[in-house]
Amino acid sequence: MELDKLRYNWIDVEDDIRLYASSLGICSRRIPMDDRRSMCCLPVTVFPSPMERSTFQLAINLQPSINEMIHKISINHQFLEQSLLKLPDEFVAKLFHIYQTVSKQGYAASHQLGIFRSDYMIDQHSNLKQVEVNTISTGFCALTQQVTQLHRYTLKHYQGLSDDQINGHIATNDSLDRVAQSLIDAHRIYSGTDQHSAILFVVQEQEANVMDQKMIEWKMKSLSPDIRIYRRSFRDLDHGIISLGPNQQLLLTTIDKTQVEISVVYFRAAYSSSCFGYENSWKLRLLLEQSRAIKCPSIQLQLAGVKQFQTLLSDRAIFDRFCCSSSPHSDKLFNTYTKFWNISQSARDLVIKNPSEFVLKSNQEGGGNNVFGEQIIDKLDRILSNNENDAYFLMQFIRQKAIKSLLIFKQPPPSSATTSVACQPPPYNQIDSELGIYGSVLVETNGHHIVWNQNAGHLLRSKLSGEKEAGVFSGAGILDTPFLI
Template identity: 30%
Template sequence: MAEAKRRKTGNAETEEVAVRLISQFLLAEERVKELTSKRELVDDVLAGAVARGVVMYPNPEAKSQAALVPISLLPTPFAADCYLQAVELGPTFHELMDKVACDLPWMRQVLHETGKMDAICGRLLGICERVYGSGGKEHCRDVRLNIMRNDFMLDTRSGLGGHPMKQIEINMIAASFSTHGQDLTETHRYVLTKYLPKSLGLTPGALAAALPTSRSAEGIAAAMAGAHFAYSGRRPLRSRPCVVLFVADEDEKNEKKPCAVERAAGDEQSSAKALVVDGREVSVAYFRSGYWPGQFSPLEGCWSAREAVEASEAVKCPSAPAQLAGMKKVQQTLCEPAELHRFLDADRARLLSQTFARQVDPSSSSADAQQAVSAAKSEPANWVLKPQVEGSGELFFDDDIPRVLGSRAQEQLAEFILMERIRPPVTPSAVLGPSGDVVVRSSVAELGIFGTFVADGQQVVRNEVVGHLLRSKGKHTNQGGVFVGNAVVDVPFLVPREIFWPSVAQQNGNHCNTHLQRELNGIR
């Protein structure tokens, strides 16, 4: 027994040393350039990614013309402790979003002015009033399914000496790239094993610790199945076959792997209980579409169909209340301690609030909001102006911020949220350039944590983190988006904090504050 314990301890120490050496290797730009200069490595990454299905369809009608999703050639270093923190906080975030969605009076109050300025927010509020208002259904008694991606960035202004992980947003609808992140992880695992210098002491255990497996596809499928069975348990005497419905755009590009589901558009009809499509009863309606204005055409017909789905007993992912819970105004309001404590006890609220960046409503007359607006006009480089809903418009940076703030009446600014800008660490990242050549660029990364939540009335059936995604982009690129070419699907390599922060301090230069620099000097 003692000998086995010594061997186990020895293996752990060997793996820890290997992780530290590999971390330093991937943080060194020249090393990354040297490794990715091997054409065989590049070919292996591309072949592995295609074989695993990391592809998109430029023309969805021509399935033989798949194109590779923009990807990184090697994983990107990311602070291990922050990744673990994001995973550990996942279930609390999921519970919070469900509690918010179930508190419609609170959301109506919070989003009252926003709904006047943002078309989708206003329409969803109207649906909630008609479906869940006086005499209507009680959302908290429904079967509820949420599939979320919670996005974070690291902030060098906090760094080693504070709480560097900051929440960017939580996506409540059409949270994408779950399978691509999962499959690229396995591709990178193979490439690292094959090409990293043997002197680094790479072992399977070292990769298991530093290159965590993502099981988001299986987790999301299990959540859908859980919602389906919860629905079926409420309707055991169905006379029609039961299906899951995917509501998607006709030109949806982000499809992968055929599923035994019904995909339809345009002929939904609802009875008092069931949602029926082409003679089949829908247990779960999963929305891949419906989060920005261009997806509603014809306008009234699409919104009528959306309300019919909401009024039915089918499980909605997301429901109208859950989609409203993902509005930026809700996120900003939850940054206020009194509002967050409405939903969570003090200890859990404190843990979540450590990840909150400063956010204000620029339409508010409060002293804090007006001070932030003034600061954003005079020093716009320190702020980001964000629209309310996912996909509805681009973010505003730099000189565009005072232009937008100065061109609208104060009440019209309810369309936006003003967020203090994050200063993420810069790390080397290898990608393919426009002509197919390898480019090692200075990149910043955004970590997404996939989570699922299923409840049958008051009973929570499932609440778990199911996987992750990293997206990276050039450090001078403001806008995100993989399909539009601004970012790439990436993979996190988890680096010990005492190695990560000193290394990124050198990459980031004066981004690190004096407190962080003292911390780093102490480590050295």
């Protein structure tokens, strides 16, 4: 989608969109975070990116099956153990140790909440290809709803589309509402009519993407003003600030020295080893898990999101154990898996023949850990000689159809920006996009009854073709939305 460059002065347009995005909260703290009062607009595409409606709808349709598969993996102790314990991954091993400890002691929590996001690329033949399923701290659920609003504005005012036309091409995105409502509903299931318990957001000590999290908090407060919400890092929770009561209640000592019972722990940290820098983080993670509070996610739901399961589920026999074959979507879901190889000498031989056909992926979450092309060989050599402790696996590189797009990066426009001299848009960029579908699932811990299993909105992140990572903070990711055609 192009801007009518004869009609619009680019500097005016960029300033307008950047400020409009800021007024919608599509911004983050400035990095480095020495000045906490300053916010800057996150990178966004000027217009939404075209996507086939059927492809988008398929991804939406598949999500409940994915939610259910994650749940089924999470309750299969033997499969978790077999799959994860052999991984040379210290982070997974530590998570697994918490899981073992808690499952031996017996789960105190009656329920567990998952807010997942399944990420896809769309290949050159318009096939959905699953990149990963995130089961912890799935970000941008608030901001993506705002980007949908931003793109409705740009379509209306820079493309002249009517509301009806926009409604026909832009899917409703209620990710913020759904995630906030899921947390509220989990809180209600824990607390019943008792109004005294509170929700705990476990957050990083330094968090640039704070607006995405605060918007969930504000939405929850607007929907249920009685719910109290606390944001605490592991460091904040140490020294007895968080503790267990006689019935495994999770108790947070607040500023007035009273203890508040926590109903739901929502993790926006603890997704990778980098989140455990504080010395007692792991002890605190265990303590949280031992409590009666509903964890979003529980340790077993987090483990079920380890990327190793992608490689395992691409084996149809294993896939069929976890995806009900009677599901109308099972074949379609299986087709979203791409080819995987475990690390071996023969895998190395494959890569040498055609390095650009592969990507070496790490189990670590948070982006920035993938290796591409020629660099895979060096990395494989270090892994094969046991000089690397993290778990990796090899995946077929997904070749996408590049789309032409006009981008607003973080960089500022020239400081002499108020000028009427005709200022042309920058060159259009070729971008690749990654579609994320959110799902929400609440399950009973014992008996494994699924209380709800639902969709929860979507995310589109784009990046310059050739860039390796689509993470908005870790890499070159740009917030986008799908324009359905």
